[in-house]
Amino acid sequence: MTQIFDTLVIGAGPAGMAAAIAAAESGQRVGVVDDNPAPGGQVWRHGTPLPNAGRRWKGQFEAAPAVRLAGWRVIDCLRLAPDGGVLRAECNTPSVPAADLHFRHLILATGARERFLPFPGWTLPNVMGVGGLDAMVRGGLPIAGKRVVVAGTGPLLLAVAAHLIKRGAQVVAICEQASLAQMAPLGLALLRQPGKLRQGAAYRWATRKTPFLTHCWPLAALAEPGADDHRDPGTQPRLRTVTLHRNERQWNVACDYLACGFHLVPNTELATLLGCQMQDGFVVTDQQMRTSTPGVWCAGEPTGIGGVDASLLEGRIAGLSAAGKSEAALSLSQRRPAIQAFTQALEHACRLNPRLRDLAAEETTVCRCEDVHMGALRERSSARDARLHTRCGMGPCQGRICGAATEFLFGWLPDPARPPIFPALVSSLMEEAAAGSPAQPEIDSR
Amino acid sequence: MTETRSTDLPSDGNSIVLSVDGVSVRVSPGCTVAAAVLMAGTPTRTSVSGEPRAPLCGMGICFECRVSIDGVPYQRSCQTLCLPGMKVTTTGAQLLP
Amino acid sequence: MTDPYDVIVVGAGIVGAACARACAAQGLTTLVVDAAGVGGGATAAGMGHIVVMDDSPAQLALTRRSQQLWGALAAELPSKVEFEPRGTLWVAADEEEMQEVRRKQVVYSAAGVRTEVLDAHSLAAAEPQLRPGLAGALLVPSDAVLYPPAAAAYLIHQAMDLGARMLPSQRVVAAGRGQVRMEDGSSLSASRIVNACGAGAISLLPELPIRKRRGHLLITDRYPGFVHHQLVELGYLKSAHSVAGASVAFNVQPRQTGQVLIGSSREFGEEDAAINHTLLAAMLRRAQSYLPRIGALKTIRVWTGFRAATPDKLPLIGPWPDDPSLLLATGHEGLGITTSLATGELVAAEIAGVKPEIPAQPYLPARFLDGSRAASQQGLFEEAAHD
Ligand SMILES: Cc1cc2nc3c(=O)[nH]c(=O)nc-3n(C[C@H](O)[C@H](O)[C@H](O)COP(=O)(O)OP(=O)(O)OC[C@H]3O[C@@H](n4cnc5c(N)ncnc54)[C@H](O)[C@@H]3O)c2cc1C
Ligand SMILES: Cc1cc2nc3c(=O)[nH]c(=O)nc-3n(C[C@H](O)[C@H](O)[C@H](O)COP(=O)(O)OP(=O)(O)OC[C@H]3O[C@@H](n4cnc5c(N)ncnc54)[C@H](O)[C@@H]3O)c2cc1C
Ligand code: FES
Numbered sequence: 001m002t003q004i005f006d007t008l009v010i011g012a013g014p015a016g017m018a019a020a021i022a023a024a025e026s027g028q029r030v031g032v033v034d035d036n037p038a039p040g041g042q043v044w045r046h047g048t049p050l051p052n053a054g055r056r057w058k059g060q061f062e063a064a065p066a067v068r069l070a071g072w073r074v075i076d077c078l079r080l081a082p083d084g085g086v087l088r089a090e091c092n093t094p095s096v097p098a099a100d101l102h103f104r105h106l107i108l109a110t111g112a113r114e115r116f117l118p119f120p121g122w123t124l125p126n127v128m129g130v131g132g133l134d135a136m137v138r139g140g141l142p143i144a145g146k147r148v149v150v151a152g153t154g155p156l157l158l159a160v161a162a163h164l165i166k167r168g169a170q171v172v173a174i175c176e177q178a179s180l181a182q183m184a185p186l187g188l189a190l191l192r193q194p195g196k197l198r199q200g201a202a203y204r205w206a207t208r209k210t211p212f213l214t215h216c217w218p219l220a221a222l223a224e225p226g227a228d229d230h231r232d233p234g235t236q237p238r239l240r241t242v243t244l245h246r247n248e249r250q251w252n253v254a255c256d257y258l259a260c261g262f263h264l265v266p267n268t269e270l271a272t273l274l275g276c277q278m279q280d281g282f283v284v285t286d287q288q289m290r291t292s293t294p295g296v297w298c299a300g301e302p303t304g305i306g307g308v309d310a311s312l313l314e315g316r317i318a319g320l321s322a323a324g325k326s327e328a329a330l331s332l333s334q335r336r337p338a339i340q341a342f343t344q345a346l347e348h349a350c351r352l353n354p355r356l357r358d359l360a361a362e363e364t365t366v367c368r369c370e371d372v373h374m375g376a377l378r379e380r381s382s383a384r385d386a387r388l389h390t391r392c393g394m395g396p397c398q399g400r401i402c403g404a405a406t407e408f409l410f411g412w413l414p415d416p417a418r419p420p421i422f423p424a425l426v427s428s429l430m431e432e433a434a435a436g437s438p439a440q441p442e443i444d445s446r
Numbered sequence: 447m448t449e450t451r452s453t454d455l456p457s458d459g460n461s462i463v464l465s466v467d468g469v470s471v472r473v474s475p476g477c478t479v480a481a482a483v484l485m486a487g488t489p490t491r492t493s494v495s496g497e498p499r500a501p502l503c504g505m506g507i508c509f510e511c512r513v514s515i516d517g518v519p520y521q522r523s524c525q526t527l528c529l530p531g532m533k534v535t536t537t538g539a540q541l542l543p
Numbered sequence: 544m545t546d547p548y549d550v551i552v553v554g555a556g557i558v559g560a561a562c563a564r565a566c567a568a569q570g571l572t573t574l575v576v577d578a579a580g581v582g583g584g585a586t587a588a589g590m591g592h593i594v595v596m597d598d599s600p601a602q603l604a605l606t607r608r609s610q611q612l613w614g615a616l617a618a619e620l621p622s623k624v625e626f627e628p629r630g631t632l633w634v635a636a637d638e639e640e641m642q643e644v645r646r647k648q649v650v651y652s653a654a655g656v657r658t659e660v661l662d663a664h665s666l667a668a669a670e671p672q673l674r675p676g677l678a679g680a681l682l683v684p685s686d687a688v689l690y691p692p693a694a695a696a697y698l699i700h701q702a703m704d705l706g707a708r709m710l711p712s713q714r715v716v717a718a719g720r721g722q723v724r725m726e727d728g729s730s731l732s733a734s735r736i737v738n739a740c741g742a743g744a745i746s747l748l749p750e751l752p753i754r755k756r757r758g759h760l761l762i763t764d765r766y767p768g769f770v771h772h773q774l775v776e777l778g779y780l781k782s783a784h785s786v787a788g789a790s791v792a793f794n795v796q797p798r799q800t801g802q803v804l805i806g807s808s809r810e811f812g813e814e815d816a817a818i819n820h821t822l823l824a825a826m827l828r829r830a831q832s833y834l835p836r837i838g839a840l841k842t843i844r845v846w847t848g849f850r851a852a853t854p855d856k857l858p859l860i861g862p863w864p865d866d867p868s869l870l871l872a873t874g875h876e877g878l879g880i881t882t883s884l885a886t887g888e889l890v891a892a893e894i895a896g897v898k899p900e901i902p903a904q905p906y907l908p909a910r911f912l913d914g915s916r917a918a919s920q921q922g923l924f925e926e927a928a929h930d
Contacts, residue, residue, distance in 0.1 A: 035525060123493070126500060132502055132508075139480060139504070140473050142485065237498060267507075389692060400507045419818055423509075425842070426827055426839070426842050542672075542766060
């Protein structure tokens with residue numbers, strides 16, 4: 001299948017939806033690709049319950065004249081020039097053949113993922129990300145009556161705890177690794193964002209019966225039940241107890257789920273594959289959200305973790321700019337500094353305590369795909385060296401999980417992205433791009 | 447055959463039944479295969495050194511939730527919605543095409 | 544300044560590692576210098592197929608000797624090296640290729656390599672994923688598969704156990720006349736210097752008749768039992784032989800992990816590591832023509848690597864005629880993982896002044912300088928293209 005677009009948007013989260021709406025209302029032929037079966041990105045993709053803003057944006061997006069490839073992943077870039085290029089995408093339904101998406105303008109709105117840090121027991125079933133458990137519950141997992149510990153860092157903790165409680169979960173503790181002092185600037189920044197402040201207050205109200213522990217983190221997740229835990233162990237090993245740490249004190253908490261994530265890291269595989277300039281792990285853009293690669297824009301979390309409002313604004317700016325409406329884009333971008341101040345305060349609040357580097361023991365798994373232990377990594381010198389000599393990052397997640405961890409643990413910069421940027425069927429790489437391909441090669445003489 | 451039932455989703459009468467390692471699981475439309483596997487109480491996969499694993503990220507990037515769906519191995523269950531009659535197999539699935 | 548070394552090996556790829564190990568085993572004080580770490584160059588890109596090849600008698604002698612050395616080492620290799628005596632199946636598509644199978648069997652057996660001819664039926668039984676209707680194959684049971692970076696690391700470890708030293712993260716900017724100069728300005732001296740920089744050897748000695756020949760590989764997720772042997776086509780017989788043009792071949796390997804490694808391609812004139820999608824697609828279609836279900840496997844990663852190609856498809860091993868202190872150990876093209884061990888043996892024998900196990904003469908760099916110094920590198924390659 002070949003599809004041709006004026007503007008192609010990768011990601012149907014807030015940034016991608018806003019970009020697609022803006023480009024489509026400017027008369028562009030727009031395509032939107034998202035790995036998820038439903039639009040909305042990490043905040044809004046699961047139907048219920050959806051806040052008003054989410055409902056409005058999703059409604060607008062669904063009404064916009066755009067081609068939506070839901071449940072499709074971009075896996076490779078076949079051609080890239082200032083006047084356009086070709087991306088290859090694969091459908092999550094294995095029987096559907098890969099598609100070539102031709103574009104003149106490309107907007108990357110690939111969002112962010114959670115950062116996970118290894119600690120003993122983090123590979124046990126029922127230890128998940130904060131957004132991870134939330135997604136499972138939104139995807140149908142019954143949580144009523146289950147005991148949950150929410151831990152890590154970032155605003156997601158409170159938001160998810162509130163949602164789980166609403167679904168009947170018994171959230172035992174919310175453990176934020178940052179200290180109160182470290183979070184203070186974020187509090188000040190929130191004062192200037194009444195909407196966010198109101199939301200935060202509502203989340204805290206919803207979670208008021210649960211202790212919110214700052215400067216607190218999990219030391220270990222255990223499959224053994226605590227002395228007072230008489231629930232049915234089931235047949236499979238799974239999480240039963242979490243050891244928490246706060247102010248030199250440590251104690252055990254019985255629970256059914258541990259939701260643990262350490263804020264977000266941007267999805268920049270596609271941006272780096274396209275050669276976009278990066279700084280401190282984020283994609284560099286100008287006021288109109290143009291990257292250093294001609295014809296490629298970037299909006300939302302890959303430019304900085306700023307939350308929904310920032311993503312919506314950047315998406316709209318990028319969509320307008322790609323459609324040639326530079327003036328409108330520039331005038332909208334006047335609103336960015338206020339939002340960027342929040343982004344910075346958030347980054348400061350989520351800065352990781354160096355002591356989290358000591359959580360993983362020698363035999364703790366760091367690379368979950370290949371089961372590489374902490375002890376095997378200590379003597380390595382870089383992400384590449386670790387990959388070649390321990391297999392760390394060689395599995396199907398392509399280093400998406402362990403890469404963020406080893407960057408924090410050892411300061412290793414992630415390897416440059418390599419196609420395919422998601423595991424893809426061999427058959428999806430068997431066709432060459434439709435036009436402009438050089439002559440057939442000969443058969444090898446070895 | 448045992449049956450596990452999702453109780454947490456609004457029941458609008460048109461629930462879906464699929465099988466997870468031969469056990470039928472009843473879910474509501476919109477339920478992900480990952481959630482269905484969790485409800486069945488089984489890990490999604492066995493790691494390369496033999497540990498049981500279950501979903502981590504819920505958003506398609508960790509690949510811990512991979513299962514075989516209707517005979518096709520290595521599908522991310524968190525990115526797949528349940529369909530009636532789906533046959534999901536977890537650890538020990540047949541991997542050869 | 545420290546005492547001069549007997550030998551400084553520049554490059555800690557598998558070839559440099561093997562040279563260092565062999566030199567240290569001769570009792571020579573040995574230092575290995577690498578711009579990065581161990582086994583991060585072509586060694587990290589190669590397939591790790593230990594294979595006997597018979598394009599020429601000299602190639603046969605070198606690969607045969609190397610294969611024996613790997614066989615002798617096998618028992619002591621740590622599990623990380625993933626050494627597995629899988630054997631090679633040279634797959635014949637038709638009767639014409641079966642004649643090549645029989646020719647190869649005669650040549651191999653004369654060299655003392657045991658082989659077995661499989662007919663269509665036993666080939667299908669040995670590799671059920673192969674397409675029906677193939678004529679047969681030559682099985683070379685002593686061929687093997689290993690994981691090259693771990694093998695290089697093991698050889699370096701052994702060298703160090705024998706007293707050698709390893710200096711990582713030091714780029715060499717000049718090597719010759721008994722001196723090795725680093726990028727940071729420091730220099731070290733040695734009686735002999737071994738240039739084992741793979742395709743990078745030309746940066747230290749631009750007049751070498753070496754060209755980079757890029758290759759693509761693809762690795763899949765784990766599908767244990769998909770294939771059992773290293774599978775290589777004999778099909779190239781019927782298509783044009785080409786040194787200059789781009790080409791692909793069916794070459795598929797089972798990894799110990801259950802992953803399937805799919806090769807291979809060859810192209811000159813490419814300096815960057817980017818993927819050539821046209822060539823990759825052709826390579827995969829070639830693989831699919833032999834393994835019809837391979838398209839259903841999941842790719843984890845695709846990469847490229849550079850082979851150091853010489854005009855006569857033989858490596859450059861031995862003294863560089865212009866500089867008595869300098870030896871070469873490069874130009875191994877697509878066989879350096881295999882031939883690293885015999886290369887090390889030849890280099891160490893030369894330096895220690897002992898008689899090598901196999902004649903060194905066919906690999907001596909001097910062969911390109913005798914009388915033909917005027918011929919440009921390009922000219923040499925073009926000659927080869929037409930032979
Ligand atoms: C797990 C999680 C939970 C969150 N929960 C909340 C919350 O409750 N409240 C809140 O305010 N903020 C939340 N956030 C933050 C929120 O993600 C952002 O504020 C907002 O969603 C960012 O929008 P975006 O469009 O930049 O990215 P996203 O919403 O992340 O959307 C990016 C989309 O791009 C897709 N994508 C990426 N790469 C490709 C590719 N190669 N091919 C195809 N598709 C691709 C992804 O699948 C994703 O759907 C959460 C973030 C995460 C990671
Ligand atoms: C796609 C592909 C498949 C292959 N498959 C096989 C196979 O199946 N079997 C087989 O036998 N062979 C195979 N090969 C060939 C094999 O990989 C190479 O021949 C072999 O790795 C060469 O090893 P080397 O040590 O000479 O070079 P390299 O591994 O490249 O090592 C050279 C080292 O020198 C260092 N270096 C370079 N310049 C400098 C400098 N100025 N200062 C300091 N250090 C420097 C580099 O950092 C590097 O570590 C394959 C090659 C490719 C590309
Ligand atoms: S749970 Fe991480 S990919 Fe599905």
